[in-house]
Amino acid sequence: MFELMVESTFSAAHRLKTANKKCERLHGHNWKIQLFLSGSKLKRTGILLDFKEIKEKLEEVVKPLDHQYLNEIPSFKKISPTSENIAYYLYQKLTNLFAKNKKIKVAKVTVWESETTAASYF
Numbered sequence: 001m002f003e004l005m006v007e008s009t010f011s012a013a014h015r016l017k018t019a020n021k022k023c024e025r026l027h028g029h030n031w032k033i034q035l036f037l038s039g040s041k042l043k044r045t046g047i048l049l050d051f052k053e054i055k056e057k058l059e060e061v062v063k064p065l066d067h068q069y070l071n072e073i074p075s076f077k078k079i080s081p082t083s084e085n086i087a088y089y090l091y092q093k094l095t096n097l098f099a100k101n102k103k104i105k106v107a108k109v110t111v112w113e114s115e116t117t118a119a120s121y122f
């Protein structure tokens with residue numbers, strides 16, 4: 001099995017309902033997104049999928065989040081915009097975008113909200 005990884009970033013604000021009072025106040029993060037794709041069949045050229053194509057699709061789903069107040073985005077009105085839920089949200093969007101390509105699978109999306117903390121959905 002082969003695995004590819006492409007990164008992107010976005011900056012946005014959110015508020016969380018948690019036991020941690022700090023997170024309840026409006027604050028922002030510079031999120032780093034890692035998209036992992038897997039597949040076992042390489043093209044004749046020796047690649048699984050062009051990194052440029054992966055990057056374009058990743059940007060298509062990440063850009064709408066950039067410089068937004070995440071709590072106001074319809075998808076996050078009912079579910080809290082935690083890193084976990086952002087990972088789940090992006091995983092679903094990316095799985096739809098790559099659905100036509102039967103040779104690859106969205107394996108995992110990891111959302112880093114700081115340099116030392118991250119959440120993944122796979």
Ligand SMILES: [Zn+2]
Nearest residue numbers: 014023027029
């Ligand atoms: Zn936060």
